[in-house]
Amino acid sequence: MSRPDHHRTLARLAARGAHLRIDTAEICCLAAMHLQAEAGGSMLFGEEALADLFEATLAAVIPSDNPRKRATHAIERLRAQGLVVRIDAAGMVKAGEYALSTLAQAVVGRFLHNEALTRASLDGLLGSVIRGLSEVLVAAQEAAGGGDTEAWRDRVRGPLEVVVSELLSGVERRQLGLDESQRAIRAEITRLLEADWLDALGGIEGLLDETADTLTELKGLLLQHATRAHGLLDEVRVLAQEHGRIETLVAVRRTGEQLDRLLAWGRSRHAAWSEYHRAVHRFLRDVVRLDPDRQLSNRLRQAIGEWPKHRYTLRVAQAPRLTVLPPPSRVVAQPAVRRVRQEYTPVDAAPPAAPPVDLAGLVDLALADGADRLSAVLARVLPQVPPEARYGMVGRVAALVAHRSRRTVGARWIAVPEVALEVTDWTLWEEDA
Amino acid sequence: MSSLDPPFADLAAVIAEDAFPRLDQALRSGRHVDRRSPADYQFLEDAAVFLEPHYRRYGADLVQTSDGYFYLRPVGERLPARRLTPAEMLVGQTLALYHLEPATLETGTVSLGQLLERLRDLLGNEVLVTALNHRRKATAAQHLAERKARADVVRALRRLAALGFVDLLENDQIGLRDALMRFVEPVRTAPDLSEALQALVRRGDVALPDEGELDDDEVDEDEDEA
Incomplete structure (x- = not known):
């Protein structure tokens, strides 16, 4: 399935609001159905029998005043979630027959059966994989001889996709079971140490060695069977390639990837357990045996708690870092950026119009009248200038003012309404004689 | 061969x-x-x-x-040495304490949160703030003190990681290494800590505050400014 299909499937699930809610009592009811079916040989339960079973189970696990009513509600909830299904074709009027759905069987299986990987189960499953692959190879050789498309689909690709793949999935499921049991062993080792310390040594060493042996055996078996399985798959792949069977090639590749996943799992779990094994043995040797009364921890705790009474510190080497010179770099002459020189063609522009007024005279007049700021001079002079020429005149007026008087440049910007702009204002005073 | x-x-x-x-x-x-x-x-x-x-x-x-x-x-003059800072010592000793506990065997890690909680349990909040950074006064604002203590511990952890005592992992997890047992050395042999310390000082493993050798405060200052 391609990735966009995944997205669509997930979106559909989310839109449907798919969910499962099962509490402990309901799981017990499902388990009771499973156990009774195993004991009685029939998977089917009449309506009355189902209600009785649920009532008895609920009364046993969570006593309450009205177990019958709770049983009816539990059956309704489990039916609504597709965990208990009505399997007869009768209508609503007639009493029906019920059974566990495949989903409910998986749920019960998760709680009742410990599907851990053992030497026997791995050997059996991988042996079946090899047998299945051998049959697939024979079928591929026959299909290659006859050139029959249906034979490739039904006897080669089909068994690869269904039988072999299902068997390998069975191994993967049991791997998860083994992972879980290893986590439980680790937790048990910690619990034993916390409870008994020195007395726990014998039990812990036994658990460690037993698990290590199991993992070593499984790793060896996986390697042995996977090598044989890869050999068979390679032969199928060559035949499929020669006859252009693309879909069979895809199935071969997927099965090969599944095998590789199994091998990688075996290696990683073996390595992880080896590391844990080493850490626990170190702990037993360096901590538990040497400190049977746990005095070391107590003394260290005390030393920390008494800070700053004992202010000792560890010394560590601290050599200055070696100076590493940068590698010599070759100087590359950078060519100057150039462009073809082009003749400059001046744009026709109207020459600035000569001031129609005597600007210097107006400035002198404004200064003589006591204007003490540039903004004041501009306010006196600019109204005498035609509006379209005022903007251009500001600079000239400033130049004339600067030439005629001393000034202090202020930080203040001040608006000159005649030309709709702001200037930095100057404070002006007369030149000393 | x-x-x-x-x-x-x-x-x-x-x-x-x-x-x-x-x-x-x-x-x-x-x-x-x-x-x-x-x-x-x-x-x-x-x-x-x-x-x-x-x-x-x-x-x-x-x-x-x-x-x-x-x-x-x-042990001589040719190879320079430095002393661990009080913050590095306290963090290292507390991690060594974890290393001695069976609870850490399962994963070989502790979280930063667990470490801070244990430090507070052992020293108390006020002493912890002063111990982690002697230039810093215990502040009245609880949340501020906690944030600063956390920053000091993280800084100490980085330096301990550079020295091979711990690994800094994802999600604020700290991987404990066997070298943490060096922090246990002073309390390993004799119940009398002073006696054990004298032996370790003579060997060159441990320094006492009155010795001339400088700890890493300069680095602290640089980092504080940064």
């Missing part, structure tokens, strides 16, 4: 190994090498017979402990 032959014929063969420059530099900068770096540990174990006299000429002992780690101990 058969498997019974020594791995290296002489010091020249050791120095010619690809791993040597990196490990030499790491040891000289104070790093501890333990079995969690199996290739490096094996190299040092194989080469120790040649490296011990080699480093002695530089005024340092190449120490291999029974806890399974190597480090370089400066």
Whole structure:
């Protein structure tokens, strides 16, 4: 399935609001159905029998005043979630027959059966994989001889996709079971140490060695069977390639990837357990045996708690870092950026119009009248200038003012309404004689 | 070469190994090498017979402990040394305490949150703030003090990681290394701490505050300013 299909499937699930809610009592009811079916040989339960079973189970696990009513509600909830299904074709009027759905069987299986990987189960499953692959190879050789498309689909690709793949999935499921049991062993080792310390040594060493042996055996078996399985798959792949069977090639590749996943799992779990094994043995040797009364921890705790009474510190080497010179770099002459020189063609522009007024005279007049700021001079002079020429005149007026008087440049910007702009204002005073 | 032959014929063969420059530099900068770096540990174990006299000429002992780690101990003037800061010491000792507990065996890690909580349990909040950074006064604002203490602990952890005592992992997890047992050394042998400390000072493993050697406060200041 391609990735966009995944997205669509997930979106559909989310839109449907798919969910499962099962509490402990309901799981017990499902388990009771499973156990009774195993004991009685029939998977089917009449309506009355189902209600009785649920009532008895609920009364046993969570006593309450009205177990019958709770049983009816539990059956309704489990039916609504597709965990208990009505399997007869009768209508609503007639009493029906019920059974566990495949989903409910998986749920019960998760709680009742410990599907851990053992030497026997791995050997059996991988042996079946090899047998299945051998049959697939024979079928591929026959299909290659006859050139029959249906034979490739039904006897080669089909068994690869269904039988072999299902068997390998069975191994993967049991791997998860083994992972879980290893986590439980680790937790048990910690619990034993916390409870008994020195007395726990014998039990812990036994658990460690037993698990290590199991993992070593499984790793060896996986390697042995996977090598044989890869050999068979390679032969199928060559035949499929020669006859252009693309879909069979895809199935071969997927099965090969599944095998590789199994091998990688075996290696990683073996390595992880080896590391844990080493850490626990170190702990037993360096901590538990040497400190049977746990005095070391107590003394260290005390030393920390008494800070700053004992202010000792560890010394560590601290050599200055070696100076590493940068590698010599070759100087590359950078060519100057150039462009073809082009003749400059001046744009026709109207020459600035000569001031129609005597600007210097107006400035002198404004200064003589006591204007003490540039903004004041501009306010006196600019109204005498035609509006379209005022903007251009500001600079000239400033130049004339600067030439005629001393000034202090202020930080203040001040608006000159005649030309709709702001200037930095100057404070002006007369030149000393 | 058969498997019974020594791995290296002489010091020249050791120095010619690809791993040597990196490990030499790491040891000289104070790093501890333990079995969690199996290739490096094996190299040092194989080469120790040649490296011990080699480093002695530089005024340092190449120490291999029974806890399974190597480090370089400066004993003369030629190889400079530094003392761990009080923050590094307290964090290292507390992590060593975790290393001695069976609860950490399962994962070999503790979280930063657990470490801070244990430090507070052992020292109390006020002492902890002063202990982690002696230039810092305990502040009245609780949340501020906690934030600063956390920053000081993280800084100490980074330096302990550079020295090979811990690994800094994702999600604020701290991987405990065997070299943490160095923090246990002063309390290992004698119930009388002072007596054990004197022996360790003579050996060059431990320094006391009145000695002239400077701790890493300068680095602290730089980092604080940054």
